[in-house]
Amino acid sequence: xxxxxQNSPSLSVQEGRISILNCDYTNSMFDYFLWYKKYPAEGxxxxxxxxxxxxxxxxxxxxxxxNKSAKHLSLHIVPSQPGDSAVYFCAAISLLNRDDxxxxxKGTRLHILP
Amino acid sequence: xxxxxxxxxxxVRRRGQEARLRCSPMKGHSHVYWYRxxxxxxxxxxxxxxxENIIDESGMPKERFSAEFPKEGPSILRIQQVVxxxxxxxxxxxxxxxxGDTDTQYFGPGTRLTVL
Numbered sequence: 001x002x003x004x005x006q007n008s009p010s011l012s013v014q015e016g017r018i019s020i021l022n023c024d025y026t027n028s029m030f031d032y033f034l035w036y037k038k039y040p041a042e043g044x045x046x047x048x049x050x051x052x053x054x055x056x057x058x059x060x061x062x063x064x065x066x067n068k069s070a071k072h073l074s075l076h077i078v079p080s081q082p083g084d085s086a087v088y089f090c091a092a093i094s095l096l097n098r099d100d101x102x103x104x105x106k107g108t109r110l111h112i113l114p
Numbered sequence: 115x116x117x118x119x120x121x122x123x124x125x126v127r128r129r130g131q132e133a134r135l136r137c138s139p140m141k142g143h144s145h146v147y148w149y150r151x152x153x154x155x156x157x158x159x160x161x162x163x164x165x166e167n168i169i170d171e172s173g174m175p176k177e178r179f180s181a182e183f184p185k186e187g188p189s190i191l192r193i194q195q196v197v198x199x200x201x202x203x204x205x206x207x208x209x210x211x212x213x214g215d216t217d218t219q220y221f222g223p224g225t226r227l228t229v230l
Contacts, residue, residue: 004156034218043118043205043221044157089156101173102147102219104156 023090118222139208
């Protein structure tokens with residue numbers, strides 16, 4: 001049972017445009033959401049997070065939006081740069097339950113086109 | 115401050131052999147997590163350890179897999195009698211406090227295990 005779903009395996013975006021990566025979740029106990037970026041042959045690196053008490057968190061070119069009623073979050077990257085080409089994992093955790101497991105989606109591979 | 119270190123980066127084993135994967139957490143981190151990534155899949159939680167204690171092993175297969183985090187030295191993920199289905203990338207992450215108190219875990223570069 002996939003609790004965190006990233007339905008787009010890949011996405012291609014022109015350099016300079018906005019990249020929008022989507023993520024859906026099913027477990028209503030999740031109260032903290034994270035995005036990780038992963039280059040080939042490297043471990044995931046933390047990008048940005050959002051608590052369920054917020055609906056938006058912004059950090060430079062990266063903004064994460066959370067729609068709790070729809071159980072949906074998205075990562076916006078603007079403007080997209082060549083170095084943004086990577087696999088992006090959406091992840092969720094239940095802090096209220098003091099659960100230490102991060103639940104990951106399958107990832108979306110982002111290609112930034114020149 | 116060195117990041118999370120994992121070795122070996124690549125490990126090849128024949129079916130039936132043992133695989134030992136090592137993880138040295140970031141300095142000052144006493145919480146270690148192991149995740150497995152199968153091809154075309156996301157990372158899946160296996161086990162969470164603190165020094166000398168297994169806190170949560172709910173994601174670990176019941177047989178052949180074990181993990182430890184001794185008082186001294188790295189955390190070890192041990193897979194006995196490996197099978198082809200164990201071929202995957204194994205990632206270790208560490209944090210200075212329990213996940214509930216911090217907003218991220220820091221990941222190592224992973225060990226890619228190939229079982230022939």
